[in-house]
Amino acid sequence: MNPALSKSPLHWISCWRVLGRTRWGLPFVGSVLVWVVALVAAQPGQAASTDDTPELSDKQVEALCQKREALQPPPGDLPMPKDIERLRRSPADYYYGFTGPTDYRLARLGAFAVINGAKGLRMDAYSDQGTEDDVLAMIYANGYGVPRNIPLAEKYACHTGVAPLETARRLAHLEAMGTALARGKKVKPYDTCDDITSGMSARNCSFITRTLNDKKREIKLGMIGAGMPAKQRAALWNYWKSYKKFVTFYKEETYPYYTFGSADWANVRLAEEEEDVYDQFFVQLEDLRKDRVPKVREDEVEAAESRLNQEYAQLLTMLQAPCKHLTERQLEVCEHRPSPQTIRKIERQWLRYREAALRFAKLYRPQIDPQRIQYWTAIEQTKWLQDLREAYTLPND
Numbered sequence: 001m002n003p004a005l006s007k008s009p010l011h012w013i014s015c016w017r018v019l020g021r022t023r024w025g026l027p028f029v030g031s032v033l034v035w036v037v038a039l040v041a042a043q044p045g046q047a048a049s050t051d052d053t054p055e056l057s058d059k060q061v062e063a064l065c066q067k068r069e070a071l072q073p074p075p076g077d078l079p080m081p082k083d084i085e086r087l088r089r090s091p092a093d094y095y096y097g098f099t100g101p102t103d104y105r106l107a108r109l110g111a112f113a114v115i116n117g118a119k120g121l122r123m124d125a126y127s128d129q130g131t132e133d134d135v136l137a138m139i140y141a142n143g144y145g146v147p148r149n150i151p152l153a154e155k156y157a158c159h160t161g162v163a164p165l166e167t168a169r170r171l172a173h174l175e176a177m178g179t180a181l182a183r184g185k186k187v188k189p190y191d192t193c194d195d196i197t198s199g200m201s202a203r204n205c206s207f208i209t210r211t212l213n214d215k216k217r218e219i220k221l222g223m224i225g226a227g228m229p230a231k232q233r234a235a236l237w238n239y240w241k242s243y244k245k246f247v248t249f250y251k252e253e254t255y256p257y258y259t260f261g262s263a264d265w266a267n268v269r270l271a272e273e274e275e276d277v278y279d280q281f282f283v284q285l286e287d288l289r290k291d292r293v294p295k296v297r298e299d300e301v302e303a304a305e306s307r308l309n310q311e312y313a314q315l316l317t318m319l320q321a322p323c324k325h326l327t328e329r330q331l332e333v334c335e336h337r338p339s340p341q342t343i344r345k346i347e348r349q350w351l352r353y354r355e356a357a358l359r360f361a362k363l364y365r366p367q368i369d370p371q372r373i374q375y376w377t378a379i380e381q382t383k384w385l386q387d388l389r390e391a392y393t394l395p396n397d
Contacts, residue, residue: 056168056175064171065158068151077146079109084118091135098211104145111135133159134192141174141190150178153190162198169195199264206268213275217282224285228364235360240281242356246349247277253346254338254388284357288365293372301371304378311385312347316340318389330394337392350381 056064087110093099094107111132133156139146141153157170173195177187193205221240225233251274257266287293296304323334354377361373 054172056172058164058168061158061164061168061171064154064175065167068155068158071152071155073112073152074146077108077112078116079113079118083109084113087113091132092208095135095138096208096212098215104139107135108139108145111139131160133157137170137174137192138190141177148181150174150181157192160192162200166195166197166201169197199262199268202268203264206271210271210275213278217278220282232360232363235356235363239353239356239360242349242353243281243284244278246346246353247274249349250346250384251277253342254391256336256391288361288368291365291368293368293376295369296372296375298371301375301378304375304382308378308382308385311382311389312343315385315389316343318392319343326394333392333394338388343388350384353377354381 083106087106089099089106089110091107091111091114094103094110096102114132115136137153137156137160138144139153140149140156142148154171154174157174158167160167160170170192173190177190180187193201193208196202196205221236225236228236251270255266255270255273257263257270259266319337319340321334323331326334354374357377358370358373361368362370
């Protein structure tokens with residue numbers, strides 16, 4: 001098995017390790033750590049592993065799928081016209097709870113409605129994330145809102161795989177679950193993201209994880225801001241939105257997509273790196289709350305600002321160099337570099353984020369000297385720019 005495929009999205013290690021650390025070298029402890037652990041445990045792809053499950057051959061898969069295809073769901077599990085009128089979200093949304101509460105019944109009814117070509121469906125923007133067969137396979141495998149039915153889950157699993165190996169692994173997973181259940185053993189919930197092998201499925205599963213994480217982060221922020229005065233709470237949300245916008249723009253505009261053979265896998269890795277950095281926002285909040293921002297002298301602040309400006313100038317100079325008289329490897333790197341205009345846009349996004357951080361810190365912890373915030377944001381941005389310059393420095397051939 002490809003070791004990369006046995007890991008869920010949040011297990012990936014950042015390629016550049018950009019901000020893959022706590023702020024100012026301080027360990028992150030307390031309630032935020034508990035929240036992050038809970039967040040990881042709740043993601044699709046975490047529940048079960050098929051590392052020890054024998055894989056099925058192509059002939060075994062074909063025979064099992066032919067056998068299961070004749071199975072039909074209980075008539076009571078199918079939607080009535082009045083049920084279809086109630087559907088406003090996609091089956092995957094109802095199943096995972098992207099934009100509202102989880103509702104396994106509506107997830108099942110919506111999935112059958114789509115499969116049966118029901119007219120008048122009004123699905124949301126998530127309707128192309130995860131097929132209806134994925135949802136039905138998970139519902140019947142786990143017994144969510146219906147009696148558990150592994151053979152019926154296998155029927156729908158036969159329709160879910162983008163790649164043959166993916167289908168084989170999902171069926172092997174379900175067969176192992178059925179065997180364990182027959183022996184009276186407990187099993188972990190089944191999720192189609194446990195057995196991905198294709199870039200397309202990896203992209204969809206990454207989308208699911210990312211969407212659920214966004215929701216949990218917003219819930220976390222809502223809890224943090226609940227006891228704040230209105231002005232302070234508004235500053236908190238502006239701080240978060242500015243931080244996220246900066247991180248997203250930086251990553252998406254500078255990520256080395258060309259180093260991946262598949263655009264899907266490149267986007268998966270990108271999303272996972274962004275996830276790691278988004279979580280660092282809560283480290284900042286914890287450090288502000290506990291006044292762990294480094295205390296510095298004025299000359300240290302000036303030195304940090306000077307180093308930042310120097311790094312910025314060096315990066316722009318490097319990116320402005322023409323791609324001439326280079327080896328093949330050097331040319332590939334050079335032609336995929338972000339433009340100087342992109343770096344200037346990133347810098348503007350960073351300045352907005354820094355201003356939002358200063359504004360929130362002034363309201364949240366007025367005893368903290370603004371120069372301390374200026375210092376750590378300068379150090380932070382210098383490291384981002386250094387990592388970017390190193391990533392796009394031409395190789396020595």
